[in-house]
Amino acid sequence: MRTVITPSTIDRFRTIVGSERVLAETLERLVYAKDASMNQGECGVAVLCETTAEVAACMRVAADLGLPVVPRGSGTSLAGSAIPLDGSVVISVARMGRVLSVDADTPCAWVEPGVLNLDLTAAVDHLGLHYAPDPSSQAACSIGGNVGTNAGGPHCLASGVTSQHILGMEVVLPDGQVLTIGGPAPDPPGLDLRGFLVGAEGTLGIVTKVCVRLTRNPPVVRTLLVDFTSLTAAGAAVRDIIAKGVIPAAMEMMDRTMTRAVEAFVHAGLPLDAAAVLLVEVDGTAAQVASDADVVEAICRESGASNIRVAVDEAERALFWKARKNAFGACARIAPNYYLHDCVVPRTRLVEVLAAIEEIASRNELVIMNVFHAGDGNLHPLISFDRRDDAQVTRVLRAGHEIIEVCMRVGGTLSGEHGIGMEKRDFMPMQFGVADLDAQARSREAFDPEGRMNPRKVLPSGSKCGDLIFSPDDLPEGTWI
Amino acid sequence: MDLDPGTHVDRVELCRVLRAASIAGRHVRIAGGGSGGHRGRRSHGHADIVSTLGLDRTISHEPADLVATVEAGVPVARLQDELAAHGQTWIHAPSIPGSTVGGLLSRAASGHRRLRYGALRDSVLQIVVVTGDGRLVSAGGKTVKGVAGYDIPRLVVGSNGALGVIVEVTLKLWPMPRTSAWFTARGGTAELADLGEAVRRSIHQPASILLGPDRLDVELIGPDADLLAPAGMTPDQAPPVFGAAGLLEIGVPAAALPDLAVRLARREYAFQAQLGVGTCLAAIDDRSQRDEIRAMAITAGGHAVVVDGPDDLRDDPWGPPPAGMEIMCRLKAAFDPAGILNRGQFIGDPVGTR
Numbered sequence: 001m002r003t004v005i006t007p008s009t010i011d012r013f014r015t016i017v018g019s020e021r022v023l024a025e026t027l028e029r030l031v032y033a034k035d036a037s038m039n040q041g042e043c044g045v046a047v048l049c050e051t052t053a054e055v056a057a058c059m060r061v062a063a064d065l066g067l068p069v070v071p072r073g074s075g076t077s078l079a080g081s082a083i084p085l086d087g088s089v090v091i092s093v094a095r096m097g098r099v100l101s102v103d104a105d106t107p108c109a110w111v112e113p114g115v116l117n118l119d120l121t122a123a124v125d126h127l128g129l130h131y132a133p134d135p136s137s138q139a140a141c142s143i144g145g146n147v148g149t150n151a152g153g154p155h156c157l158a159s160g161v162t163s164q165h166i167l168g169m170e171v172v173l174p175d176g177q178v179l180t181i182g183g184p185a186p187d188p189p190g191l192d193l194r195g196f197l198v199g200a201e202g203t204l205g206i207v208t209k210v211c212v213r214l215t216r217n218p219p220v221v222r223t224l225l226v227d228f229t230s231l232t233a234a235g236a237a238v239r240d241i242i243a244k245g246v247i248p249a250a251m252e253m254m255d256r257t258m259t260r261a262v263e264a265f266v267h268a269g270l271p272l273d274a275a276a277v278l279l280v281e282v283d284g285t286a287a288q289v290a291s292d293a294d295v296v297e298a299i300c301r302e303s304g305a306s307n308i309r310v311a312v313d314e315a316e317r318a319l320f321w322k323a324r325k326n327a328f329g330a331c332a333r334i335a336p337n338y339y340l341h342d343c344v345v346p347r348t349r350l351v352e353v354l355a356a357i358e359e360i361a362s363r364n365e366l367v368i369m370n371v372f373h374a375g376d377g378n379l380h381p382l383i384s385f386d387r388r389d390d391a392q393v394t395r396v397l398r399a400g401h402e403i404i405e406v407c408m409r410v411g412g413t414l415s416g417e418h419g420i421g422m423e424k425r426d427f428m429p430m431q432f433g434v435a436d437l438d439a440q441a442r443s444r445e446a447f448d449p450e451g452r453m454n455p456r457k458v459l460p461s462g463s464k465c466g467d468l469i470f471s472p473d474d475l476p477e478g479t480w481i
Numbered sequence: 482m483d484l485d486p487g488t489h490v491d492r493v494e495l496c497r498v499l500r501a502a503s504i505a506g507r508h509v510r511i512a513g514g515g516s517g518g519h520r521g522r523r524s525h526g527h528a529d530i531v532s533t534l535g536l537d538r539t540i541s542h543e544p545a546d547l548v549a550t551v552e553a554g555v556p557v558a559r560l561q562d563e564l565a566a567h568g569q570t571w572i573h574a575p576s577i578p579g580s581t582v583g584g585l586l587s588r589a590a591s592g593h594r595r596l597r598y599g600a601l602r603d604s605v606l607q608i609v610v611v612t613g614d615g616r617l618v619s620a621g622g623k624t625v626k627g628v629a630g631y632d633i634p635r636l637v638v639g640s641n642g643a644l645g646v647i648v649e650v651t652l653k654l655w656p657m658p659r660t661s662a663w664f665t666a667r668g669g670t671a672e673l674a675d676l677g678e679a680v681r682r683s684i685h686q687p688a689s690i691l692l693g694p695d696r697l698d699v700e701l702i703g704p705d706a707d708l709l710a711p712a713g714m715t716p717d718q719a720p721p722v723f724g725a726a727g728l729l730e731i732g733v734p735a736a737a738l739p740d741l742a743v744r745l746a747r748r749e750y751a752f753q754a755q756l757g758v759g760t761c762l763a764a765i766d767d768r769s770q771r772d773e774i775r776a777m778a779i780t781a782g783g784h785a786v787v788v789d790g791p792d793d794l795r796d797d798p799w800g801p802p803p804a805g806m807e808i809m810c811r812l813k814a815a816f817d818p819a820g821i822l823n824r825g826q827f828i829g830d831p832v833g834t835r
């Protein structure tokens with residue numbers, strides 16, 4: 001149902017934050033109707049909040065008028081999770097950008113949600129600390145958004161994704177109530193609401209403060225850039241490194257098409273003839289790094305690596321990472337649009353899945369590029385296309401569907417880090433059964449009984465069933481509910 | 482309906498049993514290996530017992546992927562043996578005899594190597610539970626990374642069986658560390674606390690820093706070159722597992738723990754603090770001790786939960802209600818609408834219906 005934002009509603013928001021922070025003009029609203037995915041929504045009004053009190057007051061207005069609300073950070077979501085549908089109210093916390101306190105001993109920090117991921121690390125660097133999850137978008141995405149999507153990044157292989165680095169948060173519930181959940185003290189009594197809020201894609205409330213775990217910088221880091229003459233060989237190396245008991249700090253892969261696109265953009269001296277490039281980083285003590293790097297190098301050579309280049313200094317290391325983290329940006333040079341998937345497959349099945357994706361690309365006459373978190377099996381097949389070409393768009397969507405099917409068949413997961421949002425929402429039944437989706441819908445309702453937070457995201461419509469237990473008919477023999 | 486421990490309950494049967502119990506309003510207590518002690522509020526009245534010991538299959542273990550799927554009744558010790566045969570491990574602690582995977586998860590017991598390897602809940606990739614009203618619900622995914630859908634696994638881990646019976650889990654494993662070593666130092670609590678904090682600052686990723694009133698024990702993991710005794714410490718065996726009839730688990734910000742330990746020592750409490758993590762187990766005999774330590778923990782920005790002990794200590798196991806109780810109660814109702822499961826184990830169980 002379309003939400004209608006009346007002038008008097010706009011006035012109520014203006015009373016709270018002042019008129020310049022309520023964006024109600026057509027052009028202004030257009031900006032907030034998109035995120036970094038290929039979807040388009042419709043924003044009723046965008047309110048830029050600067051304090052928790054403002055967020056709470058706006059939420060009370062929305063509750064009062066029964067308006068749907070979409071929380072927004074930097075708007076870099078790749079799943080359409082930050083897109084308002086049908087005229088929802090967007091509440092942006094991007095202006096809440098202060099690091100509130102740093103406790104260097106625990107170590108942890110309280111920050112506002114609009115703090116950018118990379119700025120947080122920069123703010124604690126002088127203490128020998130960093131914030132571990134490092135999405136490729138880290139220069140642009142916000143901590144609140146990272147909490148919203150449970151963001152990952154190359155270095156989450158060893159250190160874990162966002163949920164392992166969030167200790168607590170202040171959250172404004174749909175009715176305007178402000179709660180502080182968790183904090184630096186581990187294992188607070190009761191259910192782990194903190195863990196449940198991470199990755200909820202703005203469907204439970206608006207996070208207005210975050211307590212993040214900080215991590216000490218490793219004493220020694222070694223970064224290796226390895227070329228392979230086939231994707232299969234590179235995939236096998238990834239599998240064997242893990243199987244050997246070495247979990248590198250990061251292990252990323254790029255295929256040839258992607259490598260060429262990136263090299264043209266970043267000029268990092270990447271090998272243009274390699275079928276696949278593996279970027280492996282090991283860190284720890286000098287002894288640990290030496291021993292892990294030995295294993296990595298030996299396995300890469302056994303798997304047929306054609307060249308291994310070790311970053312000689314921090315500048316070269318930074319260049320390797322710049323190449324990796326600018327991959328999506330580089331794709332814009334290939335075609336105007338891209339459709340990105342984010343499935344995770346067991347690491348032992350990487351090789352066959354990559355082959356299947358290649359086959360899907362050629363059968364659908366599409367260019368599919370791969371740059372991904374190989375170490376944890378998190379694929380990012382990126383289909384480039386031109387949305388003005390309708391026939392191509394049809395093939396793109398079909399190929400996307402086929403990729404998901406392949407991943408599901410080998411025991412994969414729909415999304416490793418980008419989230420479900422609206423783009424992957426209708427694929428949810430491929431991973432979850434009726435009772436599973438119902439349980440998720442009921443859990444969501446525990447926070448948002450009226451269903452006003454980021455509606456129609458994450459769960460397909462009709463996810464909630466009736467009260468199964470009190471239905472009169474008994475189960476047929478042997479069925480699972 | 483009383484199922485003897487050891488009866489093979491398959492999950493379909495479990496759905497039926499719980500569904501029937503919900504309709505009839507009969508209370509059910511979930512039993513794993515029975516090693517978990519007494520937690521939560523004392524529960525009065527009859528409860529049917531549902532044992533998970535029949536759910537004892539290792540469903541799959543893919544060594545090259547460091548992932549295993551097991552049923553909840555699998556004994557932790559057996560799982561560890563199976564994994565060790567492949568040079569792998571799940572939790573980084575010796576398992577208590579009899580404990581099951583489901584029991585450990587429902588308690589969220591993270592073991593002594595949490596400082597290096599993180600909390601137990603971070604290792605759960607997928608969970609399958611039978612809810613109080615007999616629905617079979619699966620959440621999460623079998624891969625080492627995944628954000629599809631809500632994080633129900635994190636709600637279930639540590640919920641003390643309040644939301645459902647865990648029947649199956651997929652776990653993220655670790656390579657078994659090839660070499661590790663314990664070091665110890667004896668002395669006064671304040672100096673030892675300083676020493677422990679110095680270890681935390683100077684050594685990269687120690688596995689464990691355990692501080693007691695008069696001893697400090699540090700475990701290091703890594704290649705031999707990294708297993709040198711920290712300044713002021715000497716090589717030793719692992720310290721004894723800390724236990725007591727009345728056990729309080731304290732959680733405070735890690736930075737506040739050394740100070741709290743010194744205060745506990747001054748009051749002559751026995752305790753074991755995990756420096757760097759912020760948790761601390763303390764032995765208590767009565768309510769006044771519980772309340773005294775709890776007050777200290779709250780002042781330090783944390784909490785103290787009774788994790789084992791006789792009935793009288795458990796009249797107030799959790800202390801002041803945490804923020805979000807209303808939501809927790811709604812979540813409990815979403816999973817166990819008739820409120821039949823593990824009465825007294827859920828923080829929101831109202832007094833009087835224990």
Ligand SMILES: Cc1cc2nc3c(=O)[nH]c(=O)nc-3n(C[C@H](O)[C@H](O)[C@H](O)COP(=O)(O)OP(=O)(O)OC[C@H]3O[C@@H](n4cnc5c(N)ncnc54)[C@H](O)[C@@H]3O)c2cc1C
Binds near residue numbers: 081142144
């Ligand atoms: C080039 C590029 C590279 C990327 N690389 C990665 C990567 O490596 N790993 C990765 O995980 N992601 C990556 N992303 C995706 C994206 O950056 C992440 O999902 C990021 O976490 C989104 O943060 P944001 O601040 O932009 O949030 P938004 O896009 O504004 O919002 C994302 C979701 O979080 C919710 N949300 C935002 N703020 C709050 C809040 N304060 N309280 C509650 N909910 C909130 C929104 O409602 C929405 O559902 C990439 C994106 C791009 C464009």
Ligand SMILES: Cc1cc2nc3c(=O)[nH]c(=O)nc-3n(C[C@H](O)[C@H](O)[C@H](O)COP(=O)(O)OP(=O)(O)OC[C@H]3O[C@@H](n4cnc5c(N)ncnc54)[C@H](O)[C@@H]3O)c2cc1C
Binds near residue numbers: 574
């Ligand atoms: C601080 C601390 C640290 C500990 N560290 C460790 C450790 O590192 N290693 C170790 O082995 N033990 C450890 N323990 C002990 C551990 O908590 C218990 O041994 C274990 O939880 C009990 O398992 P069990 O199968 O015997 O469960 P039980 O004693 O049978 O049950 C324990 C609780 O779990 C519930 N429960 C059992 N199975 C299920 C299920 N399938 N679904 C839902 N609920 C269920 C029960 O209802 C009961 O509430 C620790 C304990 C504490 C207090």
